[in-house]
Amino acid sequence: MNPKRLLLAKTGLDCHDTGIITVAQTLREAGYEVIYLGLHNGVKEVVKAAVEEDVDGIGVSYLSGQHMTQMRRLLQAMRAENLDVPVFCGGVIPGSDAEELRAMGVAEVIPPGTLSKDLLGMVARALASHDAR
Amino acid sequence: MTSGGASIAAPGARDAEEQLFETNAGIEIAECYGPDDIRNFNPEADLGKPGDFPFTRGPYAGMYRTRIWTRRFQVGFGSPQETNERIKYLHANGANGFVITIDLPTSYGFDSDAEIADGEVGVTGVAISTLEDMEALYEGFGPDKVSYALSIRPPVSTVTLAMLACVAEKKNVALDQVIGTQQNDPFFQMSGGPLQTITQFFPLDGTLRLCIDNIEFISTRMPRLNWMVTNGYNLRETGVNAIQDGVFTLGHAFDIFRAAKVRGLDVNSFPRRASFFLSASIDFFEEIAKFRAMRRIYAHTMREQFGATNPECWRLRFSVQTAGNTLTTQQPEVNIVRAAYEAMAAAFGGAQSIHLCSYDEGHGLPTEESSRIALRTQQVLAYETGVTKTIDPLAGSYYVEAMTDRMEKEIRQGLAELDAQGGMAEAVKSGWLESQINQARYRNQQALDSGRRPLVAVNRFTIPKEEEKPVKVHKIRADEWGARRARYLAQFRAERDPQSWSGALARVEQAYKTNSNMVPVIMHALRAKATMGEIHDAMRRAHGWEGRQV
Numbered sequence: 001m002n003p004k005r006l007l008l009a010k011t012g013l014d015c016h017d018t019g020i021i022t023v024a025q026t027l028r029e030a031g032y033e034v035i036y037l038g039l040h041n042g043v044k045e046v047v048k049a050a051v052e053e054d055v056d057g058i059g060v061s062y063l064s065g066q067h068m069t070q071m072r073r074l075l076q077a078m079r080a081e082n083l084d085v086p087v088f089c090g091g092v093i094p095g096s097d098a099e100e101l102r103a104m105g106v107a108e109v110i111p112p113g114t115l116s117k118d119l120l121g122m123v124a125r126a127l128a129s130h131d132a133r
Numbered sequence: 134m135t136s137g138g139a140s141i142a143a144p145g146a147r148d149a150e151e152q153l154f155e156t157n158a159g160i161e162i163a164e165c166y167g168p169d170d171i172r173n174f175n176p177e178a179d180l181g182k183p184g185d186f187p188f189t190r191g192p193y194a195g196m197y198r199t200r201i202w203t204r205r206f207q208v209g210f211g212s213p214q215e216t217n218e219r220i221k222y223l224h225a226n227g228a229n230g231f232v233i234t235i236d237l238p239t240s241y242g243f244d245s246d247a248e249i250a251d252g253e254v255g256v257t258g259v260a261i262s263t264l265e266d267m268e269a270l271y272e273g274f275g276p277d278k279v280s281y282a283l284s285i286r287p288p289v290s291t292v293t294l295a296m297l298a299c300v301a302e303k304k305n306v307a308l309d310q311v312i313g314t315q316q317n318d319p320f321f322q323m324s325g326g327p328l329q330t331i332t333q334f335f336p337l338d339g340t341l342r343l344c345i346d347n348i349e350f351i352s353t354r355m356p357r358l359n360w361m362v363t364n365g366y367n368l369r370e371t372g373v374n375a376i377q378d379g380v381f382t383l384g385h386a387f388d389i390f391r392a393a394k395v396r397g398l399d400v401n402s403f404p405r406r407a408s409f410f411l412s413a414s415i416d417f418f419e420e421i422a423k424f425r426a427m428r429r430i431y432a433h434t435m436r437e438q439f440g441a442t443n444p445e446c447w448r449l450r451f452s453v454q455t456a457g458n459t460l461t462t463q464q465p466e467v468n469i470v471r472a473a474y475e476a477m478a479a480a481f482g483g484a485q486s487i488h489l490c491s492y493d494e495g496h497g498l499p500t501e502e503s504s505r506i507a508l509r510t511q512q513v514l515a516y517e518t519g520v521t522k523t524i525d526p527l528a529g530s531y532y533v534e535a536m537t538d539r540m541e542k543e544i545r546q547g548l549a550e551l552d553a554q555g556g557m558a559e560a561v562k563s564g565w566l567e568s569q570i571n572q573a574r575y576r577n578q579q580a581l582d583s584g585r586r587p588l589v590a591v592n593r594f595t596i597p598k599e600e601e602k603p604v605k606v607h608k609i610r611a612d613e614w615g616a617r618r619a620r621y622l623a624q625f626r627a628e629r630d631p632q633s634w635s636g637a638l639a640r641v642e643q644a645y646k647t648n649s650n651m652v653p654v655i656m657h658a659l660r661a662k663a664t665m666g667e668i669h670d671a672m673r674r675a676h677g678w679e680g681r682q683v
Contacts, residue, residue: 026578095603116579
């Protein structure tokens, strides 16, 4: 079986990238193919890249309070392109917002202090349950 | 009694009582330190008196006996008016210095009504687009009376510096009486690491030039205003260790100093108001040793390499924030204790100003309640514990002096390696620094995964998720703030004289091209009601820079 491909990106003006870069490396070490788009992407660019690269999932992260605005935009842009893959959102996300994000369709919200084995478990489960649909 | 049995150790974590005898940076720690470990210790040369070369014991004679460190309070959200009201409230409650945080659009030189600002206005800090905005921030306060540290970097700090000068002018405060700090770090203000974030919206050469413009203007016209050389804090927050922290922070400062010398600025004058912003992390003695060693290296380097003869240019002064990256999202109240220890390390390290992270920062932006606890924590340290009552109380400790020497040696070695990379600016441009940072990031995660680095509530002494208490969070009103700011700016633009406005912006372009100092020209443009975004656009045009587009 080919390795799963994941697209990781920061969107908007937030530039805190320690989490997402660590996650990218952790996923690579675990055998995923990871494309990291870097900082300051627009959501349309993320969706375009996800379609072109035919990825199995998208990961984004936020530290500075933009997560609700940015996630709404990203999910909307995905719907507009009929892109249906699991979306992972990491970072500093208040608990009530995390629930709202899940209700909006985000597959997993990954908080700081997540150990790698837990991260890998979350990602694998979300990808598998999406495949099973 | 609650440790061990009551806790649920994360699978794979080591035994909770197993210890690793090394510092966070990997320096081996001996069982016991004694006279043999400081055989070459010469108190006169290695320590000096407080306020004297090499300043190991502190940059000032008297230290906290004369004046306790500044209890800084970080503030900034929504509009300048809202932030000003909050500052007035905090001022009345005993905060005596303020770090003003700026929202992301402003931090990158965009107005609140720019398309790119959508959803970001007022979120991470206050929005500042016009001279009126800065005036609103200082409403009720003279810039010679209250000290604001503006958390901002060039190119934007050139505009905020010009705004501050204009505010002083309007309030009839002489420029040489203005106090406060303009953070002026061209590299590490935006979260520390990535080159992309400092080159995304403005050309790097332009940023470096404006950094020196600011230093020139401040050192010649506003001698009481501090300017921050290096935001070592943000750099450290990326995950590098205490040794790298010292190396990159000092290396960067010396690089900027060399550039200032090339500009023709006097090494006996401009470094007087240079200051540093540093992190106090959780490894107590290593951090104390880092602060002491950095002061010593700085003093020697300024005197011996830069040839400064003015003692004021030898002393390293720094503000501290406790380490955000040591906080946990899990069992967040525990963070209050972490910040307290870190602040104590900063006090033993001789910090001039201290800010504590709030316990809830793993959940969102701090609330008023959590900010107050953070302030109270350091008020306990300052007023109750007695640590302020004698200077550098750990001096002469076998361990602390041995560790200070070791940190000095390690940092000096790192500085030599950095020089071999061509200095900090080159190391940033070549990606060398970023690769160092990325290695550290991954290493840190592995240390957490394996339990090599114990982290209470994460890989030791965890509780089930259901037992975690919900945390109150700061309410973000980005949409409301954005809409209000857009209405304000539309009116602001409608009410200005188009001719003097466009003439002033043309002057900005011209001055940028002819390498004039930009601060006075930008002051003129601000008086003609040019905005933050328009001034940046004019400078980008003058640079012929198309930019990356989001």
